[in-house]
Amino acid sequence: xxxxxxxxxxxxxxxxxxxxxxxxxxxxxxxxxxxxxxxxxxxxxxxxxxxxxxxxxxxxxxxxxxxxxxxxxxxxxxxxxxxxxxxxxxxxxxxxxxxxxxxxxxxx
Numbered sequence: 001x002x003x004x005x006x007x008x009x010x011x012x013x014x015x016x017x018x019x020x021x022x023x024x025x026x027x028x029x030x031x032x033x034x035x036x037x038x039x040x041x042x043x044x045x046x047x048x049x050x051x052x053x054x055x056x057x058x059x060x061x062x063x064x065x066x067x068x069x070x071x072x073x074x075x076x077x078x079x080x081x082x083x084x085x086x087x088x089x090x091x092x093x094x095x096x097x098x099x100x101x102x103x104x105x106x107x108x
Contacts (some may be wrong), residue, residue, distance in 0.1 A: 006031040007050070021061040029053050036082065043085040053078050070102040
């Protein structure tokens with residue numbers, strides 16, 4: 001039985017830049033299929049399909065305590081797909097567009 005919610009293979013690659021209060025990061029993550037739930041038999045176990053997701057974040061340090069940022073998630077609009085038992089039996093296909101978050105962080 002595979003470990004719940006954990007893929008056999010996971011990889012992350014990031015490029016990071018920092019200078020004069022600016023920080024920028026681009027990250028790409030790859031995750032193989034993983035077990036989401038156990039059914040009454042192996043034919044009814046639910047799995048999440050492998051995904052490749054691209055994210056980016058830019059921030060600027062205003063002073064020692066405050067930082068403003070904008071973060072972009074799922075830039076390549078990778079869908080979330082699930083299957084039951086075997087990969088040929090896809091049971092869920094959810095399309096997610098990219099999304100953005102912005103804000104201010106405060107550090108003591």
